[in-house]
Amino acid sequence: MLNARVVMEYFCSIQKIMARSQERLDREHADAFAGGYLTPLLSGAEETLSPAQRTLRIRDRSAALADVVRAESVRRMTRKAGITSYATSKPDAATDVVLKTLRRITDLALFNLTKEINRLCEHQRRKVVTEDLLKEALKSLGAKLHGACAERHPSCPSLKRRNASDPRGVGGSEAEIAHERQNDSCVYFASAPWVKLVRLYMSEQATLEIPVRMSRGVLSCMQLVVEQTLIETLEKARYMMRQTTKKKSDNSSPARQTLFSRDLKTVLTLQGHKHPMLSGRLRPVLDDDDDDEGGGARAAAKAKAKAKAKAKAEAKAKAAPMRAKAKARAKR
Numbered sequence: 428m429l430n431a432r433v434v435m436e437y438f439c440s441i442q443k444i445m446a447r448s449q450e451r452l453d454r455e456h457a458d459a460f461a462g463g464y465l466t467p468l469l470s471g472a473e474e475t476l477s478p479a480q481r482t483l484r485i486r487d488r489s490a491a492l493a494d495v496v497r498a499e500s501v502r503r504m505t506r507k508a509g510i511t512s513y514a515t516s517k518p519d520a521a522t523d524v525v526l527k528t529l530r531r532i533t534d535l536a537l538f539n540l541t542k543e544i545n546r547l548c549e550h551q552r553r554k555v556v557t558e559d560l561l562k563e564a565l566k567s568l569g570a571k572l573h574g575a576c577a578e579r580h581p582s583c584p585s586l587k588r589r590n591a592s593d594p595r596g597v598g599g600s601e602a603e604i605a606h607e608r609q610n611d612s613c614v615y616f617a618s619a620p621w622v623k624l625v626r627l628y629m630s631e632q633a634t635l636e637i638p639v640r641m642s643r644g645v646l647s648c649m650q651l652v653v654e655q656t657l658i659e660t661l662e663k664a665r666y667m668m669r670q671t672t673k674k675k676s677d678n679s680s681p682a683r684q685t686l687f688s689r690d691l692k693t694v695l696t697l698q699g700h701k702h703p704m705l706s707g708r709l710r711p712v713l714d715d716d717d718d719d720e721g722g723g724a725r726a727a728a729k730a731k732a733k734a735k736a737k738a739k740a741e742a743k744a745k746a747a748p749m750r751a752k753a754k755a756r757a758k759r
Contacts, residue, residue: 465538465707467632473710489713491627492530494620501526503583503615504654505686507607508661511600513686528688529657531709532695536656537628539704540649543568545632548639556641561648568704570652574612576644580651583613614650621650656704663698664690 464472473481498515505513505525513525543564544556553560558576565572586606625646629639668690669681692709699705 465535465710467542485711485713487627488534488710489530491620491624492534492712495616495624496526496530496533497617498526500615501529503585503603503607504529504658505661506600506603507610508658508665509604509608510661510665510686511604512684514688525686525688525691527712527714528691528709530712532657532660532691532705533653534710534712535695535707536653536704537624537649538632538710539568539707540564540653541625541628541632545629545639554639556639556645558642558645558648561645565652569702570656570704572648572652576648577612578643578647579618580612580614580647583607583610583615612651614647615654616650618647618650622646625649660691660694660705661686663694667694 464474466472473484476484515524515526544560547560547564548554548556551560561576562572586603625641633639664686668683668686672682673679674682695705695709699707
């Protein structure tokens with residue numbers, strides 16, 4: 428007769444093997460639906476470049492994306508998507524924060540859009556990107572442009588600016604969500620960094636000897652479309668998070684309220700193959716605190732400024748009792 432301990436060890440080993448096989452199937456599923464590497468029109472994929480060229484391109488792209496997709500704009504877009512809380516710090520070394528993941532999704536959407544625009548310009552022998560050409564490119568990518576291209580879409584007003592005359596000072600995540608959902612046909616990214624980012628991506632995809640120019644309003648329309656794509660991705664990630672963390676009852680409240688970067692990546696894995704604008708693998712983007720030449724210098728400067736402020740606060744705290752004694756003596 429078999430020993431009960433041996434039987435338990437056997438079943439535990441079987442469960443571990445099944446868990447490993449399930450993880451392997453999940454990785455294969457993600458790799459299958461992630462698509463191929465992003466390849467420009469006239470050059471090979473970034474993975475085929477030399478390490479020095481690839482590092483330089485990643486640094487240029489990361490710096491341009493960091494100027495456009497900032498923490499404040501990400502916070503306001505998450506509020507517009509109805510998200511009350513999202514991850515702003517890394518729980519482990521292998522996980523990206525939501526800010527970095529949105530930068531990578533912006534890179535993916537803008538890469539596919541500029542690639543399609545340059546392909547149409549080469550096919551039609553056009554040197555100016557007009558509104559009709561942009562609509563044709565968006566139609567081939569499964570996206571729509573609602574309304575006409577304005578010369579420049581206004582920036583979305585903030586909650587503090589709108590409630591500046593209110594002495595009560597309305598705040599909180601719920602108030603921000605209600606405020607951001609009222610904003611329509613406005614943009615969150617800064618205009619000047621966005622123009623530089625689009626020019627960088629258009630030069631990466633350039634097929635004609637003469638650079639392609641943009642007509643009035645096209646750059647602003649591209650910005651509006653990319654931001655709408657990010658907000659829709661955030662909304663789908665929020666819905667998936669709430670539905671998958673509920674208990675057995677449909678009326679139960681979700682067990683998790685904080686959005687993580689893996690939720691956004693799961694949405695891309697499930698729907699990227701149906702939306703050409705979000706198809707392809709996410710390219711690497713550097714953090715501000717990554718251990719590279721620029722990121723290391725910025726991290727060292729931040730640490731130095733933090734240490735200086737801490738030393739100043741400690742010196743002020745030590746001098747406070749002496750100042751109080753001096754004031755007491757002066758009163759006597």
